[in-house]
Amino acid sequence: MKKFLKIVAIVIAVLIVSVLGYTYIAFNSYSPADPDVEINQTVQQYFHNSYIDNRNAFKVQANKIQTKFDSVQLFSRNVPSKIDNNLTIDFCYIPAQNKAEKLIIITSGTHGVEGYVGSAVQQMFMNEILTDEMLDDVGVLLVHSVNPFGFKYSRRVTENNVDFNRNCDTEQTLFSSENEGYGKLIGMLNPEGKVNSASLKNRFFMLVAINQLVRKSMASLRQAILQGQYEYPRGLYFGGTDFEPQIEILGAVFKEYATDYETVFNIDLHTGYGSRGEAHLFPNPIDDKKIKLGLENIFKGYEINWGDSDDFYIINGSFTDYIGKLLANKTYYPMVLEFGTLNSQSTVGSIKSIHNMVLENQGVQHGFKSAKDSLKIMHSFMEMYNPTSEKWRTKIMDDSEIMLRRAMKNYADL
Ligand SMILES: [Zn+2]
Numbered sequence: 001m002k003k004f005l006k007i008v009a010i011v012i013a014v015l016i017v018s019v020l021g022y023t024y025i026a027f028n029s030y031s032p033a034d035p036d037v038e039i040n041q042t043v044q045q046y047f048h049n050s051y052i053d054n055r056n057a058f059k060v061q062a063n064k065i066q067t068k069f070d071s072v073q074l075f076s077r078n079v080p081s082k083i084d085n086n087l088t089i090d091f092c093y094i095p096a097q098n099k100a101e102k103l104i105i106i107t108s109g110t111h112g113v114e115g116y117v118g119s120a121v122q123q124m125f126m127n128e129i130l131t132d133e134m135l136d137d138v139g140v141l142l143v144h145s146v147n148p149f150g151f152k153y154s155r156r157v158t159e160n161n162v163d164f165n166r167n168c169d170t171e172q173t174l175f176s177s178e179n180e181g182y183g184k185l186i187g188m189l190n191p192e193g194k195v196n197s198a199s200l201k202n203r204f205f206m207l208v209a210i211n212q213l214v215r216k217s218m219a220s221l222r223q224a225i226l227q228g229q230y231e232y233p234r235g236l237y238f239g240g241t242d243f244e245p246q247i248e249i250l251g252a253v254f255k256e257y258a259t260d261y262e263t264v265f266n267i268d269l270h271t272g273y274g275s276r277g278e279a280h281l282f283p284n285p286i287d288d289k290k291i292k293l294g295l296e297n298i299f300k301g302y303e304i305n306w307g308d309s310d311d312f313y314i315i316n317g318s319f320t321d322y323i324g325k326l327l328a329n330k331t332y333y334p335m336v337l338e339f340g341t342l343n344s345q346s347t348v349g350s351i352k353s354i355h356n357m358v359l360e361n362q363g364v365q366h367g368f369k370s371a372k373d374s375l376k377i378m379h380s381f382m383e384m385y386n387p388t389s390e391k392w393r394t395k396i397m398d399d400s401e402i403m404l405r406r407a408m409k410n411y412a413d414l
Contacts, residue, residue, distance in 0.1 A: 020204070027206040030352050032343045035277035035395040043397035044390055046120035051145065051152035054119040055090055058144045061126040062092035069135060071095050077249045079148050081159055087148035089249065092126065093257055094140040100260035101137040104411060108143065108269045110165050110319050112150015112157070116386035117339055118269035119144060120393075121400050128401060134408045141257050146246060146319065154382060155364070156357070158244050165268075166228030166239030166315060168247060168322030174230075175241050177316045181216075181224025182237075188212060188358070189225065190235040195362040196369040197376050202359070209351040218347070219312065225354065228316045234365045236357055239317045251326055258327050265298070265333040265411055267404075268320045271385050272353065274340030277395040279403060280305060282338045284318045295333055298410045302403065337403075339396045341387050356384050 048054045059074065066072040072095075076088040096102070106125065108118025122142050130140065145151045149159040157163050167174075182189075188208055191201070201208065212221060228239040258264050274280035281299055285307040286292050295304060307314075320334035342356075343349035360381040368374035387393070 020207075023206045023210070024203065026348055027352065028203060030342075030348055032276045032341075032349065034389050034391040037277075037391055037395050037398070039390045040394040040398060041390075043120075043124065043394055046123045046397065047116065047386075047393060048119070051115065051148060052086075054116065054151070055088070055144060057123055058090055058092070058119055058142075061123045062090075062142070065092060065094060065126050065130065069094050069130070069132070070097055077253065079249065080245050081149055083159070084149070084152065087152060089146060089148060089246065090144040091253065092140075092142040092144075094130065094135060096137050096139040096261075097132060097135045099137045100139055102263040102265065102411060102414070103139045103141060103258055103261040104408070105141045105143060105254065105258075105264065105266045105323065106269070107146055107266065107319070109145035109147050109151045110268055111163070111270060111272075111385070112145075112147040112152070113154050113382070113385045114156070114269070114271045115145050115147070115151035117271045117396070120397065121269055121404075124397055124401060125404055129405050129408065134412055136412065138408070138412050139257075139261060141254075143250070143253075146250065154378065155360075156385070157238070158246075160240065160244065161234060161238055161361075161365075162240040162244055163228065163237050164244055164246065165319050166237060166317040167244050168317050168319045169243075170322070170325045172242075174239065174317050177228070177230055177239070179224065179227055179229045179231075181220065182227075182229040182235075183231070185212065185221075185224060186232065186235070189354075190232060190365075191358065191362055192366055193362075194367045194369045195359055195373060195377065197359060197373045202355075205355045205358075206348065206351050209354070213347070218350075222350075223313045226313045226315060234361075236361050247322075254323055254326055258330065261330065263331040263333070263414070264323070264327055265335070266320050266323050267335050267337050267407075269337050269339075271339045272341055273338040273344050275345060276340050276343050276387075277392050278340045279396060279399050280338040280340060282336045283307075283334055284321055284336070285312075285314055286334070291331075291333060294331075294414060295335060297414060298333065298407050299335075299403070300410055301406070337400075339400075341384050341392070353384060356380050 062074045073093040076090045079087045109115025147164045281304040324332040344353045359377045
């Protein structure tokens, strides 16, 4: 009997060590494969290494557009900041060349650091996609860097640690939205003290997360984390206690430029969610059947994630929904285009993604234990939102070119 118990104990010990070893390796060496494509060098030119370089590149393309089409307007709006007086949202408006019926608004950098890829897509859009035919009754408003602070200082959030995509609404009641589930995850999401990437808790973060997953489902965990929260100003997915200045700035521009159009369509460009190298159409859930049908026509041949899978979650204060509320008298089509980087639909990918965000935010809020920690954490964070892989960039730029060209044509035909 004693011998038997000893064997059982050894088997259990081996199992525990194997599970720990497996999760340790799976998590710490996680690196999803690049798409299998041949590198297209010409699209690499749209990627730049800083907010300022991207802004300049956007203006270069916008200037070129000005020579191609009639009455193109370029303008900027300053976003106030405590530390930087050179943060702007830049606009390029190309009016419908014949008759103003439909407007498309393409926005980038709602989550600042995601602006690198969003800006690249906008530059390509201006340089390669727009034609006279498309612009007959469709006007285009390109909005470069909705959150310039986040873009310039490599954060998803604004200077006030606000997730702008949880801060948008026409009513202040947004800020009293409750999120009970979030409070229960506070220790996992917002640890305090200087961040040490080599600590046991960080090396075994996957177990910490799995522990939560065992108690709650993936769906309820996603919802609690991602819907936004209005209670913890230093925490992840903080939606603010008041509107960020961009609400007023953008609200005024959208109202003015949408005046002549009956129909408005927004594509808000994001990165970091979904399969690596894939473009995902991922709107906040929509009830209106007519709007859903319209979007299905615009993106004919593409799958739209309407929120009936396990990925489903609803966010409060979404930017694209805000544009619809602002322009309530118009037919409005909202769409979020996400470029996947870490296979966040898989368990390990989603845990890795959230861990990258936890570490970055902890570092900003409480400091890094060493320069090495800071470098390592910021490198993983940047790679999640702006992958340097030329294959990844090739794939998403080539796919977006085809998708946006089709969407423009279908939108014009709607
Ligand atoms: Zn985003």
